[in-house]
Amino acid sequence: MLDKKKIYFILGVIIAVALIAEYCFAHPHYHMIWNTVPGADIVLGFAGAWLLILLAKKIMAGLLQRKESYYDEGGERHDG
Amino acid sequence: MMDNFLHPGLLMIITGLLTLITGKEILRRVIFIAGPVITLCAVAISGADKLTTMFGIIFSLIAVVAAIYNINVKDRLELAAEAIYAGSSISVVFATSWIGMLVFWELMAVSSWLIVVSSRTEEAGKAGFRYLVVHMLGGNLLLAGIVIKLAQGSTAIECLTGTCDAAYWLILAGVAVNAAIPPLNAWIADAYPESTMGGTVYMGSFTTKVGVFCLIKIFAGTELLLYFGVFMAVWGACMALIENDLRRLFGYHIISQVGYMVASLAMGGEMGIDGAAAHAFNHILYKGTLLMCAGAVISATGKRKISQLGGLAKKMPVTAGCFLVASMAIAGFPLLNGFVSKSLIMGAAASYEIHWAELLLTLASIGTLMSVTLKVNYFVFWGKTDKDVDVNLDAVTLNRKIAMIIGAGACVVTGLFPDIVYSLTPYGTDGHPFTVDHVTQYIQLFAAAAVVFVMYAEHMQPKEKITLDTDWFYRKPLKYAINGISLLCDNIRCATGNAMGRFFANANMYLHNPHLIAERIFGLKPKAPRNCIEDDDVLQKPAGWLVAVNFAVFTAVLLFVFIYIHR
Numbered sequence: 001m002l003d004k005k006k007i008y009f010i011l012g013v014i015i016a017v018a019l020i021a022e023y024c025f026a027h028p029h030y031h032m033i034w035n036t037v038p039g040a041d042i043v044l045g046f047a048g049a050w051l052l053i054l055l056a057k058k059i060m061a062g063l064l065q066r067k068e069s070y071y072d073e074g075g076e077r078h079d080g
Numbered sequence: 081m082m083d084n085f086l087h088p089g090l091l092m093i094i095t096g097l098l099t100l101i102t103g104k105e106i107l108r109r110v111i112f113i114a115g116p117v118i119t120l121c122a123v124a125i126s127g128a129d130k131l132t133t134m135f136g137i138i139f140s141l142i143a144v145v146a147a148i149y150n151i152n153v154k155d156r157l158e159l160a161a162e163a164i165y166a167g168s169s170i171s172v173v174f175a176t177s178w179i180g181m182l183v184f185w186e187l188m189a190v191s192s193w194l195i196v197v198s199s200r201t202e203e204a205g206k207a208g209f210r211y212l213v214v215h216m217l218g219g220n221l222l223l224a225g226i227v228i229k230l231a232q233g234s235t236a237i238e239c240l241t242g243t244c245d246a247a248y249w250l251i252l253a254g255v256a257v258n259a260a261i262p263p264l265n266a267w268i269a270d271a272y273p274e275s276t277m278g279g280t281v282y283m284g285s286f287t288t289k290v291g292v293f294c295l296i297k298i299f300a301g302t303e304l305l306l307y308f309g310v311f312m313a314v315w316g317a318c319m320a321l322i323e324n325d326l327r328r329l330f331g332y333h334i335i336s337q338v339g340y341m342v343a344s345l346a347m348g349g350e351m352g353i354d355g356a357a358a359h360a361f362n363h364i365l366y367k368g369t370l371l372m373c374a375g376a377v378i379s380a381t382g383k384r385k386i387s388q389l390g391g392l393a394k395k396m397p398v399t400a401g402c403f404l405v406a407s408m409a410i411a412g413f414p415l416l417n418g419f420v421s422k423s424l425i426m427g428a429a430a431s432y433e434i435h436w437a438e439l440l441l442t443l444a445s446i447g448t449l450m451s452v453t454l455k456v457n458y459f460v461f462w463g464k465t466d467k468d469v470d471v472n473l474d475a476v477t478l479n480r481k482i483a484m485i486i487g488a489g490a491c492v493v494t495g496l497f498p499d500i501v502y503s504l505t506p507y508g509t510d511g512h513p514f515t516v517d518h519v520t521q522y523i524q525l526f527a528a529a530a531v532v533f534v535m536y537a538e539h540m541q542p543k544e545k546i547t548l549d550t551d552w553f554y555r556k557p558l559k560y561a562i563n564g565i566s567l568l569c570d571n572i573r574c575a576t577g578n579a580m581g582r583f584f585a586n587a588n589m590y591l592h593n594p595h596l597i598a599e600r601i602f603g604l605k606p607k608a609p610r611n612c613i614e615d616d617d618v619l620q621k622p623a624g625w626l627v628a629v630n631f632a633v634f635t636a637v638l639l640f641v642f643i644y645i646h647r
Contacts, residue, residue, distance in 0.1 A: 046531065049531075
């Protein structure tokens, strides 16, 4: 498996190529800021991913996750 | 119903019944495969409207693939339930009257319950019971709504958008149960993981998509559903991010993807309706493949939790490859089918200028990418791991591999040639998926989100915990409420019984020994023991002067009455 630096490099190249392609060739059909500004989707993807991690891992997990025997009244939950 | 043609759904139901009664295994296999193939042909030439034909085609197609996946199953009841379930789903789609829809709706609920309990575990029995209760509730709500429609003189299924009467809300609630619209969604994550491996492939394909079909047909353009749909899309992806059970995770992804469809049909218009229908079509293909791969992993390893799995790509390359393709399709990678239908849905949101929905659905795509494409692929198949999971490769038989490859291949073909799906949609809207701005948009989104995943990868491993859902309300508080009510009833019953017992015992005592009445009234000391019931001799004892007085009074009264009458 690749180490993190190589993965960052590969993803960086992909993002750069996509950004250049968008800047040179794209003709947006719609007119909101995330449709028209090249690279807006990079910000959206990055911020969105952190937002979801924060929401799911920090808030929802704390509120909603329980031990596996929660519904079993003492017994172990069925474990395939 | 269709008047002039053999009903395609009935063909599948007949297939199910034949599967049940056929003892010879080879013949049963032939019937089980041939049934959906003939049904597919019958749908193709049925001449029904485009929406019906589209859902009929994809339902029959996935029934063929799932039949190949399931062909080795020995349990005849399970196979019959699966075929009847597919048949009843197709029949709901082909139904034109409210009554026809209702009958097959209930048959769907019962046959799918049979699939859940087919794994014959204690957990499956309990989850199946909860599943059946929820779906019977949905069926009854639908029945109530349909009864009102019939009373109004409407027998044919019609679009109810904008009517807002009692029938509208009841039918909407009934259909919402099947479409897993929160808070009526918990049955998916509760029941699907307990079903058999092949059974889950059927269940993941039919119930919710029949719900979506009915929403398109009856409630297209309902603004309220837009909020629910967008919420489902984001919330399902978040739940999948923290879920540990492989098939529960896909359950949440069904909710998330159905959220896209519900949002799309709620936007209405040609593009919205086509987006919902196309996404349902594509979703059945990639979700079927994902569930087949998950079934293969669970069968081969005997483990269902992501935290117990790892490094399976080398041991199960075909499963890993098919999973990778389908997981990229569900996120919406360009050149795969999820991208094709998401382009329509996002296009509808953008062109109708519902910008908040466009942004939140984009967020849900990022969530899908992280929770399936990255999380499951990394922790189950491709990532570095110290775990050495035992794999029984015999569990992934050739037919299962063929079914998975067909599923993954269908995701690629419909992704590369989007016109296949677009031409089947009701209005034939072209989503123009392969424009530079579309493709670069998704590449940028996914690459940026992947950077975040890699940064946070160590913490993305799910914990060995369960996640509470709305089923908590009927598994905990409702359980306590019912226990409390039955305890109260039991206490009332016992208290009433004791009081009645005491009353009859006392009455019995006074009836056996009339002395006690005089004793109580006149305060006379007893000559007999007080507790006459326990003393058998009390009646034999001399009555004494008390009886003499009683007799004298009685005689005096009689004499007085006699004299009074004859004066």
